Amino acid sequence: MSGYLDSIPHPWNRKQIMAAMTHKFTEVKPSIERTPGGKIWNDLKGLDDTVWIFYTSISELIDEICIFGERSKDPEFWNERNEKTAEHYTREVKRKLYYCTSSLMTLVEVARNFDKRHDTNGVGVKRAEFFTTPGLHDFLQDLRNFSTHWRIAEANWSINYNMKNGTRTVHFQITKEDLFAWRKWTANSKCYIQALNGSVDVYETLTTYKKQAQAYYSWHKGVVIEQNALSLQQYFEYTKIHEGLRQYQKWNMLLSHAKNNTNPYQYLAKFLSRSQIESVLSYPKHSEQQVDALIRAVDMYQICDKNLKAKLMKVFSVSE
Structure with a gap:
């Protein structure tokens, strides 16, 4: 419309x-x-949201593994009365791994649609440059299909001790046997699984992929902004004008309907930060300097004209 x-x-x-x-x-x-800039910016915000959801899913999964590692140090953790504690964390890891792979598939589709609509330069080359682990991307996509169409991946914990270094590490792993029970892995995914030493380490796999994704999407956002700078400049100029006009209408209405006995100081905290209030109150009460300080604090769109200032001076009872 x-x-x-x-x-x-x-x-x-x-x-x-x-x-x-x-x-x-x-x-x-x-x-x-x-407008062209509006479409680009809103699509970029949608992509940013999807990227954030994916990163957050990975962070929550990693946090769960770290919490298990820390709490499992306590001997009480392994008491019979706490026998479901380890199972609880195992289920949480499995659940959050499912969220990670599902959000990745969403990200892949959103990013693909974005690039189709906006024809971003260099996407194919840079994707190969940043996602350098052979088969990792394909594996994570297939792992989502594994969990959706076969069963939730069985991530089990293992605790390793290095007596020489005095270190203790906790891992959640998916065995090759469990993975290969499903027959629909792509060729790249199979190569990735077969090249692993034993099992898929959930922490290492997703940490590696997250670093590569962060590098790629940081580059991607930068090139989109640079490539569409003129359209974005025009869009933000329009939004600035529109918001300035809206603010003018709002303040004009508020000041026009202010009662004669209104105490303006009771409203400062509603519109100003603490430091801004302190700046305004550093000038004499009911003075033009105080009104000017208030205008500097709130007029980010530079909308205050003689009409608005006159009404503000009246509200603050500034002497002629």
């Missing part, structure tokens, strides 16, 4: 955006979001 602004050639100016708000204010924001 198009709005008033959609029929006007770019670039839009303040006067045109103001006219569109007067025509039908609810259409303005959607029109701005439909």
Whole structure:
């Protein structure tokens, strides 16, 4: 659905955006979001959210393994009355491993759709450059299918002691036997599993992949912003103008309807931070300097004109 602004050639100016708000204010924001820069930025935010969900899933899984490692040091942990404690952590690791592989598949689809819509330069080359562990990406994707169509991967703990170094390490591992019970692994995934020494170490596998993903998606976001800088600049200019006009309307209404006996100081904490309040109160009470300090603190869109300042001076009872 198009709005008033959609029929006007770019670039839009303040006067045109103001006219569109007067025509039908609810259409303005959607029109701005439909600009090329708006589409890119919103798609990038969606990709960022998906990346964050994937990273957070891995972090929560790693935290679970670390908590198990720390608590299992206590002999009481292994008492018969606590026999379900280890099982509880094993289930939590399995559950969170499932979340990791599921969120990865979502990320793969969202990233693929993003690149189709916005034709990001160098994606194929850079993906191969950052994801350097042969078969790891394919394995994690197939592991999601394994858990969805076969069974939840059986991650079991093992505790290793190094008497020479005095170290103790806890691992959650998936055996090759358990994995190969499923017959639908891709060739790259099979090669990855077969190349492992014994079992898949959940911690090491996902830590390695997360580092590679972080490097790739940091590069990806940077190149998208650089490649679309002009469209994004225009989009943010429109949003700044639109938000400034909205703020002007809000403050004009609030100040116009302020009662004569209003104590403005009781509202400072509602709109200002502590440091901003301290800055405002460093000037004489009911002074123009105090009003100017307040304007500097809240007027991030530089909307305050003579009309608004006059109304603010009246609210603060500034003497002529």
